[in-house]
Amino acid sequence: MITIEQVSKKYKGADMFSVSNLSLQIHDKEIFGLLGPNGAGKTTLISILCSLIKPTSGTFSINSLTYKQHKNQLKQLIGIVPQEYALYPTLTAFENLKYFGSMYGLKGKQLDEQINNSLEHLGLLKFAHKKIGTFSGGMKRRVNLIASILHNPKVLFLDEPTVGVDVQSKNVIIQYLQDLNQKGTTIIYTSHHLNEAENFCTRVAIIDHGKIITKGQPNKLITECDGAHNLEDVFLSLTGKALRDHA
């Protein structure tokens, strides 16, 4: 269980809170979607939950472990799939994954087998010994995903895992995540693909200006929103149609 209590984040020099007094509980084995317009605070919230940045105030725990007291245990418990690729272009997929596995203390035959199984599952086994620099965006995203789950995290955070990938790669990634979830992994992900989130998530929260404006099962949110036929209708009805550009 993830418990977020009144978490706020104001970046240094910023005049607004990026996450504002946000509380939320996410249950074990959920697939939970964090949705919201550009700049809503999704990445900031995920970065806090992954202990990549500190909240300005408030607290959170994952399986009763708090980031202040159990940093190392939390690191083993969670996996992080960031928006940006964290891969070395001059190393092969296999070499990259060996490196990421070793960062979690994994090694030997067991690690090799796990890498090969995951590469196969994600349709990449025949490219295992090709350099990452030659991979397409969709292939890199799939390797990135494997790098984040080699230590079998109980909770997996993904920041827009299907952005910029073709439909084929997207389907393989979503299927893989569903399989992981079936085996017991809790998944928290951000996305702008509302149709995908509607089908994939057990629950979603729509975030705007750093606050949750609604949360629940996609079907329930659609039923409860006047005139809505899908999650995108709910999203637009709650967040409006105005662009969110700012610099």
Ligand SMILES: Nc1ncnc2c1ncn2[C@@H]1O[C@H](COP(=O)(O)OP(=O)(O)OP(=O)(O)O)[C@@H](O)[C@H]1O
């Ligand atoms: N390092 C930073 N320093 C200052 N402000 C930041 C920083 N990172 C994010 N912000 C601001 O915090 C707010 C929330 O940004 P965040 O990236 O969390 O939103 P998001 O919902 O993930 O957006 P997107 O969908 O565009 O990825 C934005 O106003 C953004 O400009």
